[in-house]
Structures are given as structure tokens and as C-alpha cells.
Amino acid sequence: MIALFLRDLKLAIRAGGGFGLGLAFFLIVTVLVPFSIGPQTDLLTRIAPGVLWLGALLACLLSLDRLLALDWEDGTLDLLATAPIPLEAVVTVKALSHWVVTGLPLVLAAPVLGVMLNLPLEGFVPLVLSLLLGTPALSVIGTFGAALTVGLKRGGLLLSLLVLPLYVPTLIFGAEAARRGAQGLEAGTPLLLVAGITAFAAGLLPLASAAVLRVNLR
Amino acid sequence: MTLTVTDLTVARAGMPVLEGVSFVVAPGQALVLRGPNGIGKTTLLRTLAGLQAPVAGRVDGAGEAVAYAGHADGIKATLTVAENLTFWARIFGTQGIGTALAAYALEPLADRISGELSAGQKRRLGLARMLVTGRLVWVMDEPTVSLDAGAVEMFASAIRAHLGQGGSAVIATHVALGLEGAALDVSPFRAVLPAPGSDAFDEAFL
Numbered sequence: 001m002i003a004l005f006l007r008d009l010k011l012a013i014r015a016g017g018g019f020g021l022g023l024a025f026f027l028i029v030t031v032l033v034p035f036s037i038g039p040q041t042d043l044l045t046r047i048a049p050g051v052l053w054l055g056a057l058l059a060c061l062l063s064l065d066r067l068l069a070l071d072w073e074d075g076t077l078d079l080l081a082t083a084p085i086p087l088e089a090v091v092t093v094k095a096l097s098h099w100v101v102t103g104l105p106l107v108l109a110a111p112v113l114g115v116m117l118n119l120p121l122e123g124f125v126p127l128v129l130s131l132l133l134g135t136p137a138l139s140v141i142g143t144f145g146a147a148l149t150v151g152l153k154r155g156g157l158l159l160s161l162l163v164l165p166l167y168v169p170t171l172i173f174g175a176e177a178a179r180r181g182a183q184g185l186e187a188g189t190p191l192l193l194v195a196g197i198t199a200f201a202a203g204l205l206p207l208a209s210a211a212v213l214r215v216n217l218r
Numbered sequence: 219m220t221l222t223v224t225d226l227t228v229a230r231a232g233m234p235v236l237e238g239v240s241f242v243v244a245p246g247q248a249l250v251l252r253g254p255n256g257i258g259k260t261t262l263l264r265t266l267a268g269l270q271a272p273v274a275g276r277v278d279g280a281g282e283a284v285a286y287a288g289h290a291d292g293i294k295a296t297l298t299v300a301e302n303l304t305f306w307a308r309i310f311g312t313q314g315i316g317t318a319l320a321a322y323a324l325e326p327l328a329d330r331i332s333g334e335l336s337a338g339q340k341r342r343l344g345l346a347r348m349l350v351t352g353r354l355v356w357v358m359d360e361p362t363v364s365l366d367a368g369a370v371e372m373f374a375s376a377i378r379a380h381l382g383q384g385g386s387a388v389i390a391t392h393v394a395l396g397l398e399g400a401a402l403d404v405s406p407f408r409a410v411l412p413a414p415g416s417d418a419f420d421e422a423f424l
Contacts, residue, residue: 003308007294007301014296075290079347082267082286083309218270 001085001093008097018066022059022102023109029055030113041118048117049127049178055113056106056131057171060138063102064163065156067094067146068213077150081217087210095136095143095206103135119182126181130194134174137198140205141166147209150216170197219283219354220244221386223266226275227409230261234273234409241402243386245354248377248399251390257404259359259390260289266357266388285310285353287361291344295333299324299343302332307350318349321376322369337364345373349380356380356387362395370395 012019033051034044071077080090110131111124119127145163149155177190220242227237235258243249251259265272267286293302303315319325322342327335332343341364348356356377362370374395377387381399389395 003305007297007305010301011294011296073290074292074294075288076292076294078264078267078269078288078290079286079292079306080309081269082284084282084311085309218264 001089004080004085004090004093005097008094009100012097012101018063019101020105022063023105025062026055026059026106026109027113029058030116034116044118045120045182048114048119049123049182050175051117052110052114052119052127053131053134053171053175053178056103056110056135057138057167059106060102060135060142061160061163061167063098064142064146065149065159067098067143068150069146069155072150077213078217081214087213088206091143091147091209091213092202092206095140095202095209098143099136099139103131103139107131107135120184122184123178123182126187126191127178129191130174130177130181130187133191133198134170134194137170137194137201138167140198140201141170144205144209144212147212147216150213170194173197219279219386221266221280221283221355221388222278224276224278226262226265226277227273228258228261228265228270229273230258235261236404236407237274237409239275239404239407241400243355243388245384245386246381248381248387248389248397250395250397250399250401251388251404252392252401253404257408259404262404263357263359263388263390264288280355280357283353283355284357285348285351285355287344287348287356287358289359289363291340292347293332293340293343296331298329298331299335300328302343303346303350306347310351310353312350312352315346315350318346321349321379322346322372338366338369341365342369342372345376349376354385356385356389358387358389358391360390360392362391362393 030051037043081087107128110127114124114127142163145159148162149159152158173190173193177187177194180187180190222242224240226239227234229235239262241249253259264270266277266280267284268281300315303318307315319328322345324342324346327339345361361373365373374397377397380387
């Protein structure tokens with residue numbers, strides 16, 4: 001399992017691996033928002049948590065269609081399915097490496113981009129916490145979507161349509177926690193709900209992803 | 219470990235392609251599967267490897283003993299030859315890729331990026347992967363595609379060495395490998411019955 005994790009990280013940083021793709025997209029969205037809104041700092045302050053969360057979510061979505069499709073195309077998935085590692089572990093490791101490559105850089109970049117969106121000082125900690133707790137759920141749910149659409153040519157559109165509704169609860173509570181934090185309100189409840197969604201997704205979805213993958217590999 | 223296949227029916231896309239297939243492959247034996255394109259050799263091999271469930275009949279002695287090599291080699295183009303092999307060795311919990319590299323004369327290529335290899339060299343890398351799995355039953359689908367005569371000889375000697383160590387192999391191929399061992403033409407097992415309606419129905423709602 002560690003070997004698979006390290007290999008995925010290595011593949012991500014090698015040429016064409018897609019490392020930084022989500023980060024660059026996140027950067028572009030949040031840098032362009034102030035330009036499109038105009039120089040209204042109070043408006044920016046109000047929408048900053050929502051924009052940052054939406055940017056992070058779309059950035060996660062961007063790399064999902066590569067998550068399992070590349071391993072499917074070159075036959076690695078067939079071989080992993082016959083390997084001594086259970087498929088549940090394979091999809092968990094895949095989700096984890098996707099999070100490390102995509103989600104974690106977003107979490108780390110969010111405070112810097114928060115400055116650009118005039119996020120109030122007291123909002124930074126809740127923002128980072130909500131992203132840290134919420135983005136793993138995006139990777140796990142995304143892996144499930146990728147497992148559903150693996151083997152479909154140009155499955156990216158279907159994947160987005162399948163995954164977006166599943167992303168909505170994470171987005172609502174994540175953005176809510178960041179918003180309440182930015183307004184100086186207590187953000188504990190939405191943070192707990194985001195953590196709950198992540199725990200629920202990480203605990204159950206790998207089983208579903210593996211089951212779906214077995215059907216798709218037939 | 220003896221691989222025993224009893225009255226096996228396999229299906230592709232919900233349609234049975236082969237039925238009533240039975241054979242036994244004891245340790246030290248190789249079975250060569252023959253038959254025209256589309257007869258269901260790949261489907262049969264994928265069933266042996268556990269990638270799909272049989273429609274009827276049973277496969278004993280496979281499961282965790284099987285190493286599968288399909289049409290695709292599972293090679294990552296941005297990793298080197300040695301990195302690819304080391305990855306599979308670690309996945310299967312075995313040590314050392316030296317013998318696998320040597321068996322297919324891959325040492326000079328060990329540090330090359332796999333994406334730069336020729337088709338035949340990639341296939342040799344894919345076959346070398348079987349050696350690092352440490353599994354006893356090799357299930358191989360058209361292993362000699364894009365290999366030259368020398369590489370086919372390397373493959374044949376790797377198989378002979380594997381059989382000599384108590385392993386076994388089921389190989390679908392159209393090429394004469396010079397292996398002593400049984401050959402099974404699967405053409406007579408072609409399924410004649412159409413798919414039962416209920417099965418297709420279940421499939422649609424999975």
C-alpha cells in the first residue's frame with residue numbers, strides 16, 4: 001500500500017503527472033474574481049469564503065477523470081485487482097494520494113489567496129480548518145465517481161455530473177464554517193459537520209468504490 | 219498448486235462465450251489455449267484470474283495463487299524500467315528484481331524511462347513483472363505479441379524455469395513456444411445457448 005502511495009506521488013511530480021494542475025486552477029479563479037467584481041473591498045470580504053471554497057471544489061474536480069482512468073488504460077488496474085492488496089485499500093490509497101497532490105496544496109494556498117480576497121483576519125483559521133477537514137471528502141467522493149466512470153471514453157462530463165451533487169453537502173457546511181469564521185461568529189458546528197461528512201465518506205465510500213470497480217473490470 | 223477448472227461457463231458482456239470448459243493444470247505443467255479470435259480466450263483467462271465471476275462451473279486452486287498478464291502491461295511511461303519492476307515487487311511483497319531483469323535481458327535498460335522503450339521491450343518488461351510476483355500460477359494472454367524470435371526464446375526459457383520450480387502456466391497464444399505440454403483448443407466449447415433473459419435483466423440493474 002505504501003508502495004502504491006509513493007508510486008502515485010512519484011507519477012504526479014514526474015513530467016505530465018498533473019501535479020499543480022488543481023493549484024494553478026485555484027489560483028486563476030481566485031485571482032480573477034477581484035478583477036471581475038471590481039474594487040469593492042466590502043463585497044469581496046463577504047464573498048471571499050464562498051469563492052475560496054468553490055474554487056477549491058472545482059480545482060478538485062478538475063483532476064478526477066485522471067484518478068483511475070490512467071491506471072485503467074495501461075492495464076495497471078487489472079493487475080492491481082489480482083494483486084494481494086484488496087481493492088478497497090487500492091481506492092483508499094488512490095483517494096489519499098489524490099488529496100495529497102490536489103487537496104493539501106489548496107489548503108496551504110488558501111490563506112495566501114484569502115489575502116487577495118480581503119478575507120478578515122479572524123476568518124483565516126476557520127477557512128484553513130474547514131478546507132483541511134473538507135477536502136479529503138472531495139477526494140474520496142471523487143474516487144467513487146472515478147470508479148463509476150472508469151472505462152468510459154470521455155467519461156469526464158458524466159463524472160462531473162455524478163460527483164457534483166455529492167459535493168454539495170461538503171460545500172455548504174465547509175463554506176458556512178468559513179463564512180461564520182470570517183464574520184467572527186462561532187464556527188464549531190459546521191466544522192463538526194464537515195468532519196462528519198469526511199469521516200462518513202472515508203469510512204464507507206471505499207467499499208462502494210471497490211464494488212463498483214469490480215463490476216467495471218469485468 | 220493444482221489449477222482445476224470444472225465445467226466452466228464464461229460470459230463476455232453478459233453473453234456466454236465458452237461453456238463446459240474443464241481442464242487440470244498440475245504444478246510443473248503448462249497449458250496452451252488455442253482458438254480463433256473472439257472465441258473467448260481472454261474472457262476465460264480473466265475468469266481464471268478472478269477479474270470476473272464465472273457464469274457456471276468452478277475454478278479451484280486459483281485466487282491468490284494467480285499472476286495475470288493481459289494485453290496491457292501495466293507499465294507507467296514516466297517511471298524507469300527498474301522503478302516499474304520494483305513497484306510490482308513491493309506490491310506482491312517480494313524482494314529483488316535482478317533475476318527478472320536478467321531473464322529478459324533488461325539490465326542495460328534498467329534506468330531508461332519506460333515511455334522510451336520499443337513495443338517489444340515494453341512487452342519484455344511486462345513479462346518480467348510475472349517473475350517478481352512470486353505467484354505459482356501464471357495466466358498469460360498473448361504474451362508473445364510484438365516479441366522478436368530472441369525474446370520469444372527468452373520467454374520460453376522463463377516459462378521452463380518457472381515450471382521447473384513447481385509453477386504452472388495457462389497461456390493463450392497463436393505462436394509455437396516450443397513448450398512440451400498440453401494444448402487445448404477451446405473452439406469446441408463455444409457457447410450455443412443465448413444468454414438467459416433473467417441474467418441480462420440483472421446485469422442492467424447492477
